[in-house]
Amino acid sequence: MKYQLENPIKGKLGSQNYKTSILWRNGELISDEPEKLGGQDLGPDPFTLLLSSLVSCTIATLKMYIDQKGINLPNLEIEANMFYKIENRERVAYIERNIHFGEKLDEELKDKLLLIAENCPVSKTLKGNIHVLTEAIS
Structure with a gap:
């Protein structure tokens, strides 16, 4: 089996409600839920990340x-x-x-x-x- 990424994406939940640190090959990205769902909106939510993948791949x-x-x-x-x-x-x-x-x-x-x-x-x-x-x- 050949993986798409050399190293897997890793997510870690911190002490703040829903704030997730996503570790990738060059750094860290913060994901969070909107305030209306109990998060603090400190980063894109999972659906925003999914759609961002499509948008960035299409542009590239x-x-x-x-x-x-x-x-x-x-x-x-x-x-x-x-x-x-x-x-x-x-x-x-x-x-x-x-x-x-x-x-x-x-x-x-x-x-x-x-x-x-x-x-x-x-x-x-x-x-x-x-x-x-x-x-x-x-």
Whole structure:
């Protein structure tokens, strides 16, 4: 098995309600819940982190393509949000991703960039078959 990350992401709960220190290869990121859920809103909540992964991966993937093709798109902006629907008595998550190119593009280029966005690695992971394996380690 080959892991995506050389070292796993580690989270540690501190003494403040819901404030979590997330340790990654170059430092520490704070995650927290909003005040209305009992946190202090000291950092992004888990859903914000999930959507941030999609946004940052989409931007990086598009930027690589744009640079490779020599396309001038300096005002690329992406936003994402999510909601749930009940379908066939199951709760189904939907993520909306809006891409703002900052200028009018011809349809062929716009369609190509949308296809590139759909194929960013995080997008493919979220749309794929995901299994979360959980184990207790003492």
